[in-house]
Amino acid sequence: RNKLESLEMVYDAMGFMQQIGRASGNEGVADIIPNSLEMSLQPHSLDARVITAAKPPFAIVSTNALFTKMTKYTQMEMEMKSLSILEGKRTDPDAKVRQGKPKHDFASVATGKSAC
Numbered sequence: 001r002n003k004l005e006s007l008e009m010v011y012d013a014m015g016f017m018q019q020i021g022r023a024s025g026n027e028g029v030a031d032i033i034p035n036s037l038e039m040s041l042q043p044h045s046l047d048a049r050v051i052t053a054a055k056p057p058f059a060i061v062s063t064n065a066l067f068t069k070m071t072k073y074t075q076m077e078m079e080m081k082s083l084s085i086l087e088g089k090r091t092d093p094d095a096k097v098r099q100g101k102p103k104h105d106f107a108s109v110a111t112g113k114s115a116c
Contacts (some may be wrong), residue, residue, distance in 0.1 A: 001002050012035065014033060014035035015035065031054055034049075037051065040062075041062065041064075043064070043065075045064055045066070046066075047064075047066065048064065048066040048067040048069075048070045048071075049063065049066070049067055050062070050063045050064075050067050050083065051063070051065045052083065057082055058082065058083070059079075059080045059081065059082065060078045060080065060081050060082070060083065061079070062075070062079075063078050071086060073087070074083070093103075
């Protein structure tokens with residue numbers, strides 16, 4: 001009775017890096033990859049951003065102003081679409097495979113397997 005039955009611990013590496021940056025006075029010197037939806041949606045981002053669902057078919061949930069400016073698609077046009085909407089007739093399928101880099105199999109990632 002009154003015993004702890006389970007405990008889940010999560011290590012937030014990016015949060016830790018942010019704390020180190022703030023503590024050292026060098027906050028903002030290194031680029032920080034957003035690790036939360038709240039962070040990704042910050043309007044003052046200098047990066048074009050698109051947020052997708054975490055499960056296949058990875059539908060687009062949100063885009064920021066820089067992404068819409070870059071792609072010429074509005075937020076409404078992008079919502080619930082796949083990123084393949086950006087591929088056109090002239091898209092080279094081999095351009096996705098970079099020489100010297102592993103070919104990522106994202107279908108296997110969705111099942112919990114390694115991407116490489």
